[in-house]
Amino acid sequence: MNSSAPLPVLPDRPHTARAFALVALAAVAWVFAYSVVQPLADWLAYGLLGLAQGSPLGASVAFFLYDVPKILLLLSGMIFVISVIQSFFSPERTRAFLSGKRQGVGNVLAAALGIVTPFCSCSAVPLFIGFVKAGIPLGVTFSFLIAAPLVNEVALVLLFGMFGWQVAALYAATGVTIAIFAGALIGRTRPERFVEAFVFEGMAGAGGLVEEKPSWVERLRAAWQSTREIVGKVWLYVVIGIAVGAGIHGFVPEDALAGIMGRDAWWSVPAAVLLGIPLYSNAAGVVPVVQALVAKGAALGTVLAFMMAVVGLSLPEMIILRRVLKPRLIATFIGVVGAGIIFTGYLFNLVLPR
Amino acid sequence: MTNVKILGAGCANCKRLEQSVRRVAEARHLDLTVEKVTDYAEMMKWNILQTPGLVVEDKLVSAGRIPKDDELARLLVPQA
Numbered sequence: 001m002n003s004s005a006p007l008p009v010l011p012d013r014p015h016t017a018r019a020f021a022l023v024a025l026a027a028v029a030w031v032f033a034y035s036v037v038q039p040l041a042d043w044l045a046y047g048l049l050g051l052a053q054g055s056p057l058g059a060s061v062a063f064f065l066y067d068v069p070k071i072l073l074l075l076s077g078m079i080f081v082i083s084v085i086q087s088f089f090s091p092e093r094t095r096a097f098l099s100g101k102r103q104g105v106g107n108v109l110a111a112a113l114g115i116v117t118p119f120c121s122c123s124a125v126p127l128f129i130g131f132v133k134a135g136i137p138l139g140v141t142f143s144f145l146i147a148a149p150l151v152n153e154v155a156l157v158l159l160f161g162m163f164g165w166q167v168a169a170l171y172a173a174t175g176v177t178i179a180i181f182a183g184a185l186i187g188r189t190r191p192e193r194f195v196e197a198f199v200f201e202g203m204a205g206a207g208g209l210v211e212e213k214p215s216w217v218e219r220l221r222a223a224w225q226s227t228r229e230i231v232g233k234v235w236l237y238v239v240i241g242i243a244v245g246a247g248i249h250g251f252v253p254e255d256a257l258a259g260i261m262g263r264d265a266w267w268s269v270p271a272a273v274l275l276g277i278p279l280y281s282n283a284a285g286v287v288p289v290v291q292a293l294v295a296k297g298a299a300l301g302t303v304l305a306f307m308m309a310v311v312g313l314s315l316p317e318m319i320i321l322r323r324v325l326k327p328r329l330i331a332t333f334i335g336v337v338g339a340g341i342i343f344t345g346y347l348f349n350l351v352l353p354r
Numbered sequence: 355m356t357n358v359k360i361l362g363a364g365c366a367n368c369k370r371l372e373q374s375v376r377r378v379a380e381a382r383h384l385d386l387t388v389e390k391v392t393d394y395a396e397m398m399k400w401n402i403l404q405t406p407g408l409v410v411e412d413k414l415v416s417a418g419r420i421p422k423d424d425e426l427a428r429l430l431v432p433q434a
Contacts, residue, residue, distance in 0.1 A: 123403065129394065198395045
């Protein structure tokens with residue numbers, strides 16, 4: 001761009017042009033940084049530290065030095081883009097859109113909206129009550145509550161970065177499918193019986209929050225803020241996850257895990273799911289470990305089932321939901337979603353080429 | 355004296371919002387009482403979908419985010 005020519009900015013919107021210029025500049029810097037990660041990591045591991053190529057320690061260190069900056073760059077870049085997209089969705093708009101939708105079509109829409117609507121599990125209870133009071137069927141609400149944490153942006157970015165887009169897309173598609181069917185199934189069990197009474201008491205408060213439509217500057221600023229927040233929250237998980245993964249890469253022999261986590265070990269899928277439920281981590285910590293396990297002979301279906309159980313059925317979220325759901329319904333929730341995840345694990349192990 | 359309520363069951367962002375409110379109130383010499391609403395049935399009176407919610411003189415002004423200090427200063431002055 002010719003810097004001496006005045007930028008064609010509208011007089012009342014100078015900030016918009018400046019914000020977009022900043023984003024473009026950051027994008028260029030990002031692409032440059034991403035392209036030097038690999039040579040820099042190799043130089044650091046084999047040149048500066050003088051580790052032998054192909055040695056276990058050399059392989060581990062090179063893997064770590066390459067993957068940490070690569071994944072952190074991917075995370076920050078893609079979370080920013082996703083946050084901008086999410087600024088067009090809000091729980092309020094999703095609720096307005098879903099209210100009046102029946103079971104069936106509602107489950108499909110709710111699961112899809114669960115991916116793009118910004119959601120924090122700490123808001124699960126107000127969101128649940130708000131949806132129910134707006135007349136959204138319980139089964140549809142569950143489809144949303146299952147999809148939102150299961151198919152989250154951090155999980156998708158990490159799967160994309162470490163396994164490629166096919167696996168990320170497969171994960172997203174199955175996550176949504178599980179959310180649709182699990183929600184529809186729960187909706188048929190007359191779950192109203194097992195929802196705490198206060199949820200239905202009183203009418204929906206009048207109005208709620210009416211936010212003005214944000215300008216582009218506000219969208220970009222909010223996206224930047226949420227990128228910093230998300231990356232700030234998960235970077236340590238990424239580093240630890242990649243460190244564990246790097247250790248596995250360097251020191252665990254090839255195919256060591258084929259026996260216990262391979263596709264022929266039929267019990268490994270339910271075992272992985274049972275193990276995943278009490279574990280509380282986020283996708284950022286799990287994916288690097290999972291990737292290393294696959295490299296050593298674990299079956300992809302088994303480890304994806306493990307990951308889904310960790311992020312989709314977390315114990316803390318169940319404890320939060322206990323405020324509005326009776327134990328019976330929480331058990332149904334875990335049972336139905338867990339069964340869906342186990343089924344998916346077997347399906348992947350069956351159909352994916354090794 | 356302005357009555358300010360923070361809606362949220364003790365999540366990390368709820369605490370950060372409370373800190374921000376107190377900081378802004380002190381810096382701008384705003385005279386307000388800060389009340390925490392942690393009961394879900396109670397906070398649903400304002401029909402929020404995301405915590406933390408910020409209520410100024412019984413009116414919900416933000417939800418699910420922590421406004422920046424200058425915006426917060428504006429929000430903490432009750433609208434007529």
